[in-house]
Amino acid sequence: MSDSPIVFAVEDGIATLRLNRPERRNPIDDATRGMMIEALETAAADPTVRALVVTGTGSAFCAGGDLRGMQQRLSAPPEEVAFNGWRRQGRTHRAVALLHNLPKPTIAAVNGAAAGLGCDVALACDFVMAAESAHFTMSFVARGLIPDGGGMYFLPRRVGLAHAKELVFSGRRVGAAEALAMGMIERVVPDADLTCSAAAWAKELSAGSQPALALAKSVLDRSLEMSFEDVLAEGAKAQAICYTTGEHRASVAAFLEKSKR
Template sequence: MTSLVEFSVEDSVAILRLNRPDVRNAINDVMRAQFVAALDRSANDEAVRAVVLTGNGKSFCSGGDIAGMRDRLHAPAGKVAFNGWRRQQQTHRSVAALHGMGKVTVAAVNGAAAGLGCDLALACDFIVAAEDALFSMSFVRRGLVSDGGGMYFLPRRIGLSRAKEMIFTGRSVGSAEALAIGLADRVCPSGTLVYDAAAWARDLSKGSLAAIALTKGIMDRTFETAEEQVFALGREAQAICYTTAEHRDAVAAFLDKSAR
């Protein structure tokens, strides 16, 4: 059986490739389950320091599988809402696993990132866009709302009014505009996209894994957390860092170098 989410590790970076190129990597239930498994594998592998998410073929991810949407509408009227609620639980589980990853995550966006595909890119810590990348919050075109966290992530990247404009219109945003408004962090040539994203991920994850995980967990809640709560979380995180081998080794190495 062909894996719908390819997993590999290249010099401490896990590369996750969405693999339904014939439908522009549209996400169906099988891919969603495999994606969660790949994220869990990345989180639990001590050899992995960072994760790069990309898509095989010409697109990053075109969103939810339209064929699946059509099939769901054929369910008995009394089951449509409950079936949808259960499916949303799985979607949110995958987004939460990506966003809550205690390691650096980078979306390497090749081609179109539409709908849920755009949400997945936004759930990553950083976004590297290919020169031909296109971002679209296309839910409104299907009579839907963003269900993969986009209504939470997008305003934090580009501001509330810009986020509303993108979501209300469903228009496509190219790589140059994405970089200008803060939707993307870097733009790279298509031919070196994954290589460049992985190289940046390595640079970002050279520090203490414990410190990065704890810092990320606090900073991702900064906008909705009171100042004193952030300070309290910081105190707790620092206390944990004091006990890590990475901290002890760094202090010893610094003092040894200073003594020479």
């Protein structure tokens, strides 16, 4: 296994972004943020990539922000702390936005602890599949912080506002079974099956027309903030694009040819 903090690979149309510092439980530091951004931009631009799986090496998915980085940040002169933090937040938000807005299906394959920013990263994906031993915690409050990686946007949309407040305020650990029951995640599988199950699900979700999938995702991701009329209007624009694609033309031609037999 590479000693890089991020391992990015593509096999059979499925990209895998693997957080890869298992000795530290895969925390996210400045270098990791930069490599995540690079990998996600590559996945978005590569036409051979049909879906993305995000996972971790070893016994954890992601322990969250790097505490050594936090210590270094706080050791800076007081007048620099806020601005340095603001810049770092911008990089974090860039990575999470790229993941959330990727025009392809995304799956978090959570192989262990998903804590703090790690939980945010998992929730930024379209779907979350967890190993039976996995657990989730919005652990920011234990560090005197608030969720800063999109969790305050993603979590209420999955579990409802009251559940989200309870998980953020308490910072308590949620096991895979409870996370499934409350709608925080979509699937739980045996630990040994996680990698192959995530890849198989990614292939299933990405088997259709790439333009249609990307356009449908772009509307669905904004639909909770839009009126019914706005969803129809955005859908009409997207459908007009679909009408021009080779996939649509080929599908209609194949159907008509089959009906002649």
